[in-house]
Amino acid sequence: MKNVVILATGGTIAGVGEPGKDTGYKSGSLTAKELVDAIPELSSIANIQVKQVCNINSDDITSALWIKLAKRIAELQNNPQVDGIVITHGTDTLEETAFFLALTTAGTKPVILTGAMRPATAAAPDGPANLIFAVKSAVRAATDLASKKQSEGNDVQHHENDCAPILVAFADKLISAESVQKIHPNRLDAFAAMDAETARGNETARGLHFEIDGEETLPKGTLPKVTVLYFNAEADAAQIEFAAKTAQGLVIAGAGAGEFSQSWMEALARIQIPVVITSRINAGRILPEQLLVPGTIAGYSLPAPKAAVLLRLALTKTDNPAKIQEFFAKF
Ligand code: ASP
Numbered sequence: 056m057k058n059v060v061i062l063a064t065g066g067t068i069a070g071v072g073e074p075g076k077d078t079g080y081k082s083g084s085l086t087a088k089e090l091v092d093a094i095p096e097l098s099s100i101a102n103i104q105v106k107q108v109c110n111i112n113s114d115d116i117t118s119a120l121w122i123k124l125a126k127r128i129a130e131l132q133n134n135p136q137v138d139g140i141v142i143t144h145g146t147d148t149l150e151e152t153a154f155f156l157a158l159t160t161a162g163t164k165p166v167i168l169t170g171a172m173r174p175a176t177a178a179a180p181d182g183p184a185n186l187i188f189a190v191k192s193a194v195r196a197a198t199d200l201a202s203k204k205q206s207e208g209n210d211v212q213h214h215e216n217d218c219a220p221i222l223v224a225f226a227d228k229l230i231s232a233e234s235v236q237k238i239h240p241n242r243l244d245a246f247a248a249m250d251a252e253t254a255r256g257n258e259t260a261r262g263l264h265f266e267i268d269g270e271e272t273l274p275k276g277t278l279p280k281v282t283v284l285y286f287n288a289e290a291d292a293a294q295i296e297f298a299a300k301t302a303q304g305l306v307i308a309g310a311g312a313g314e315f316s317q318s319w320m321e322a323l324a325r326i327q328i329p330v331v332i333t334s335r336i337n338a339g340r341i342l343p344e345q346l347l348v349p350g351t352i353a354g355y356s357l358p359a360p361k362a363a364v365l366l367r368l369a370l371t372k373t374d375n376p377a378k379i380q381e382f383f384a385k386f
Contacts, residue, residue, distance in 0.1 A: 057138040057194045059101040060131055061186075062124065063087030064152075065111040066145025068182035070174030080174035082112035082145055090143065093175065094183045100190050101139075113145025113152070113170075118278035118367065121155045125267045132162030132219065138201075139165045139193030143186065146170040146237055146245055149223060153232035154361045157221040158368055159267045165196035168232075169224045172243050181226070181243050189224035196220060233386070236337065236358060249338065249356065263385055265368040278367040279303040283359050285335055286315040292322040299326035303374070304366045308335040308359040312345050323348045329376050331366050331383065333359045343380065352376050355386040 063069065065083025069090050072080025085093075087105040097103050108124055124142070131137045144152055153168050160166060169189035171182030221232035226244040234248040282298040283306045284290075298305045305328055309315050313332040315323075323330055332341050333354035343353040354362040362383070369379045 057101045057197045058136055059103055059139045059141055059190055059193050059197075060137055061087060061091060061103060061105045061141045061143065061190070062108050062127060063090060063105060063110070063143045064108050064113070064116075064120070064124070064145070066113050066143060066149075066170045067174050068143050068145075068169070068171035068186070069110065070171075071176050072174050074176050075178045077173050077177050080176065082174075083110040085175055086110065087143070090175070090182075090186075094186060096183075096187055097190055100187065101194050103190070111145070113148040116145075116148050116152060119276050121152060121159075121278070122267050122276050124152070125156060125159045128156065128160055128166060129162070129268075132160070132164050137164065138197035139167070141186070141189045141193050142166065142168045143182075144168050144170050146172060146225075148360075149246075150232075150235045150237060151360050151364050153221055153223055153235055154364050155368075157232035158263055158365065159265050160219050160221060161264065162219050163200055164219055165193050165200070166219050166221045167193045167196070167224050167229075168222070172241065172245050185225055188227060192222065192224045192229055196222075249358075263365075263382060265371065279370040281306060281363045281366050281370070283308060283363050285359075286310050286319060288316075290316070290319065292316075292318040295319060295322035295326060299328050302328065304328055304363075304370050305330045306354070306359050306362045306366060307332050307351075309333065309341075310335060312339075313341040313354070314347060320347055323351060329366065329370070329374055329379050331362045331379070333357060333362045335359070350376055352380045352383055355383050357383065357386050 067082050069085040070080040070082045071084035087107040091105050167189045169185045173180045223230045223235045225246045230248045238247045239245045280302045281304040282302040285308045313334050331352045331354045337358045340356045341353045369382045
């Protein structure tokens with residue numbers, strides 16, 4: 056049997072509330088061990104080890120926790136006793152954590168994220184099935200990886216640039232970290248892959264890799280702060296000035312093809328921090344030729360929350376908009 060480590064971070068999958076009810080529970084209540092002990096079937100699929108990274112509602116996730124998680128994963132990638140990694144996570148920010156890991160994980164072992172829409176105490180919780188599916192997916196990916204390595208011999212050089220697949224396993228769907236989005240606040244089948252025409256898929260996205268260990272770039276173990284602003288009719292441009300004073304970067308979720316009012320254009324032209332333009336539609340792409348304000352950065356196919364993750368990582372290397380644009384152009 057394959058060895059799979061489950062890293063638990065909290066979320067509804069570990070939520071506890073009034074027995075039988077789907078709402079009014081507290082996320083991140085069960086410990087990793089309690090969560091796994093309640094699903095005996097897991098031990099017939101893989102040798103399971105559990106580790107608690109944190110136990111929170113995922114809306115409280117921070118870049119410090121992302122970095123802690125990425126460091127745990129790096130240790131497990133280097134541990135020959137481990138074949139695959141499963142992460143339990145709240146669904147609200149799961150796509151951001153998955154995307155952060157896709158941009159920072161080195162190594163070839165599968166990393167599979169999952170969660171649940173109903174708490175563990177619901178009448179029909181979805182967490183157990185999702186966790187079983189995630190562990191099975193990790194075992195399958197680890198088995199594929201082992202047979203690929205065997206058939207290609209011990210050509211280590213050849214594998215050096217291979218990257219771990221970072222996937223989300225949810226409601227019987229496996230979706231890449233690059234394209235996954237939460238698309239429903241209540242449905243059990245809450246995640247989907249972005250429009251296949253607009254996302255370029257795994258291969259190109261994974262060409263980008265950021266080191267999370269660099270003491271020089273991340274002295275406090277956190278990422279630079281980035282604010283996301285959503286444009287709506289008559290939205291106050293003062294928010295832009297405030298963001299420029301309090302954050303190192305700004306992401307705009309513009310209307311349509313990343314557009315906004317005259318007053319926002321003027322405010323954006325005045326500020327000095329890097330600004331990435333995305334669309335509040337969460338589909339399609341924003342290209343450099345569509346930008347309303349010179350010097351801003353096109354977000355391509357990334358929705359605003361993922362654009363913020365990439366901008367935070369990019370800012371550890373440069374604040375030059377032209378250089379940052381090159382990172383976004385990969386999507
Ligand atoms: N608020 C919860 C969380 O993200 C929702 C969930 O897990 O489904 O932690």
